[in-house]
Amino acid sequence: MKSPLRPQRARGAGTEQADANEQGWFVDEMGEEDSHSQEAYPAEQGGWATASVGAVANTVAVIRWTAWVLLVSGPLLGLLALVSQPTVTAAAPPTVLKSHGVQDQAGPAGFAALYVTAYVSAGQGTESSLSPYFPDVRDLTLSAKTGSQEAEQAAAVKVKQISGGYWSVTVAARIHAIGGSKKDGSAGDPGGEPDHPAGGTLRYFQVPVKEAASGALVAVALPAEVSAPDVGAPPELDYGLAAPAQSSDAAVKTLQGFLGAYLTGGSDDVDRYLSPQTHLSLISPAPYRQVQIVQLAEHGTDEPGSNWPAGRALPDRAQRQLLVTVDATGTDAQTRPLTYAIALKARAGRWDISSLDAAPGLKNAPATAGQEGETS
Incomplete structure (x- = not known):
């Protein structure tokens, strides 16, 4: 910073001393101003800012110990993360429910009993009465006289599952003839004796029943007449003698x-x-x-x-x-x-x-x- 301009003095005796004094004053004045500038604006100093040797040593020690801690704790932290991984439990498979599925044997059993009842009474010209049970009956022609016999009772006595949605049902039906006779086998003989005793004869039919894709039940074939199922041994009751x-x-x-x-x-x-x-x-x-x-x-x-x-x-x-x-x-x-x-x-x-x-x-x-x- 420059000093304010001063008026020139005449040069003569004592001029040099005056100049010297003037220059000395100027230098002091500049030195004083510079010292004030340094104190007021320390950030304007040029060059690198340095710290003491002790501070630098401490910093280096901290960095060294931090590196060692990280080096030693790394494997430990990895092992801890491996051990503490949450156990993954396999999710239970979703339960698939069939919207129209037959869940028990009651459906096939009842269906087969109705089918046998219709089958026993059906005959020539009434084949369509079996269509609700056996759709393929449209390809068959029955020769028996319609209504020549009928089932008074019919009930499923055995249901065996062949595979998923496929059963073999044994139906017992009490059947009696209508108007038959022992004399000549003709129907409607007024002098003849009935073919079967009062109450009819108990007969057994085996019916294959399948569950269709829609959930409806259908017969796979016509009923097959079979022998009576074996009679099981009586169970042992949990009581003493009567x-x-x-x-x-x-x-x-x-x-x-x-x-x-x-x-x-x-x-x-x-x-x-x-x-x-x-x-x-x-x-x-x-x-x-x-x-x-x-x-x-x-x-x-x-x-x-x-x-x-x-x-x-x-x-x-x-x-x-x-x-x-x-x-x-x-x-x-x-x-x-x-x-x-x-x-x-x-x-x-x-x-x-x-x-x-x-x-x-x-x-x-x-x-x-x-x-x-x-x-x-």
């Missing part, structure tokens, strides 16, 4: 009152024989007018009631499982036997009905919920 009902058994009194009210609709209130929280709907209208307990079989003993002799106090919540056979006399004065699986439970010194079981117990059979009226 014995005549004894009036000394306190349970017999309860059973007599309960079944009498249940089957005949008598004056007794059936609820009085039931355990608390047990409910049972009555048969209406009542089909019988008299009931008599005939015999008992009890789970765990061949002598029903032997574990509970007369006069012995009954502990609350003691239980018995019985198979009860009764003779029931209907309004037609005819007597028919009936069998009930019944569970008893002791309460306040007497036996109550705790459940009317859906079926008798079988040996080595898994326990299932099959009781009517048991709510607790």
